[in-house]
Amino acid sequence: MLFNSVEFALFLPLVFLLYWFVANRDLRHQNILLLVASYFFYGWWDWRFLSLIFFSTCVDFLIGLQLGKVTNHQQRKILLWCSLFVNIGLLGIFKYYNFFADNFVQAFSLFGTTFDPARLNIILPIGISFYTFQTLSYSIDIYRQKLTPTKDFVAFAAFVSFFPQLVAGPIERATNLLPQFTTERRFDYEKAVDGLRQILWGLFKKVVIADNCAEYANLIFNNSADYGGSTLLLGAIFFTFQIYGDFSGYSDIAIGTARLFGFNLMQNFAFPYFSRDMAEFWRRWHISLSTWFRDYLYIPLGGSRGGTVSKVRNTFIIFLVSGFWHGANWTFIIWGLLNAIYFLPLLLTNSNRQNLDIVAKGKWLPSLRECLSMLLTFSLTVVAWIFFRAENLSHAWAYLSELFSTSLFSSPHFLGRTKVIHLLLIIIGFVIVEWVGRAEKHAIATLGLTWNRLFRHGFYFVLILLIFFFSGQEQAFIYFQF
Secondary structure (H helix, E strand, O other), X not given: OOOXXXXXXXXXXXXXXXXXXXXXXXXHHHHHHHHHHHHHHHHOOOHHHHHHHHHHHHHHHHHHHHHHHOOOHHHHHHHHHHHHHHHHHXXXXXXXXXXXXXXXXXHHHOOOOOOOOXXXXXXXXXXXXXXXXXXXXXXXXXHOOOOOOOOOHHHHHHHHHOHHHOOOOOOOOHHHHHHHHOOOOOOOHHHHHHHHHHHHHHHHHHHHHHHHHHHHHHHHHHOHHHOOHHHHHHHHHHHHHHHHHHHHHHHHHHHHHHHHOOOOOOOOOOOHHHOOOHHHHHHHOOHHHHHHHHHHHHOOOOOOOOOHHHHHHHHHHHHHHHHHHHXXXXXXXXXXXXXXXXXXXXXXXXXXXXXXXXOOOOOOOOOHHHHHHHHHHHHHHHHHHHHHHOOOHHHHHHHHHHHOOHHHHOOOOOOOHHHHHHHHHHHHHHHHHHHHOOOOOOOOOOOOOOOXXXXXXXXXXXXXXXXXXXXXOOOOOHHHHO
């Protein structure tokens, strides 16, 4: 079920009303309702994969209970490895089996050996990368004795399948979200209103920005051989805003929806395109995933505690794994490698933590140095996104070769130029609103609160009109494929 669909527009109010007006007197009834609603939400896509998420839930719930009882270190380690084997094993089968099989065939062919492994003709379960990491965090944190295992299966199952963030995050930690399922929740009007504002802004990002940028990004990337460098640059910029509007828009809707039910999810995006270096970008982009890899992979590997060689090694590992997490394609691995290379100079000069606060804090405009830093970081990000969007490495290399040719200085040309100009103006307005609200959890968290009520409601009404005006065919969120 898509957030930007008629079905969800009917589903959400119904669940909201049942939650606060029917099940509001009993915490367990609320959790049961959320569990049923979440399974219905997930099953709307393909009910057959409900068994997969239920199996993962049961495995980690039972392993968690055992980890809470067992004190022997070796036994605890075996239990943890069981959780890792089951969860990563399922992820590997559904997401990576065919990738490895195809690459083994190519590797053996170099030595003149024919190798024909069986291929799996299966659909990638939606959101499997997200809920797998969420359940893994539960087992790992219990193993590390940072969390006490719950005995409430309904609460745990609702935590794993919580519908707002089930299929594309944020990837929540059990230490943050699970206790909220075992604590009494009361309706908070201010929290709910702010949640609605965040949902509105998320829908604007998705429908107005992402989906309209997608139209031209797809046109240009799918026919890149027909265009010169200037048009390809425009296509890369459109994809840059498409993926941000799409993914951060989903996160905004998820976080805002959770607030309607009294839950607080972690911030997943913090205005990353205003970053002054790549280290800051990765502290602000897909925060739930980057911090997951930091806590459960980078730090266990030694983090930045060792010498230069180990720090460089760990940095490359985490970026390559992050790229591979996104998809079973060499384009994602090269995308991760390229970001590691971007990060390397900051690491070697110990300047990767110099921009910890928001840009131009307390000021309307950034300094010239900040502008140049943001422009450089944004440009590097645009180039990296080309690998992320390309069909394969050959496509990416061809795209970049033409992009950095003399045709870069020609005039871009394709059908619909007038509409493109209108879209660029909307993007400029979008960037301005994001800049004004860059110190908040989302761009319109406080925007307009001090205005006259007529102007404030008028602003919200304009956003709603734009969403309806630009909404066309429903577009699935990009990160559903991961």
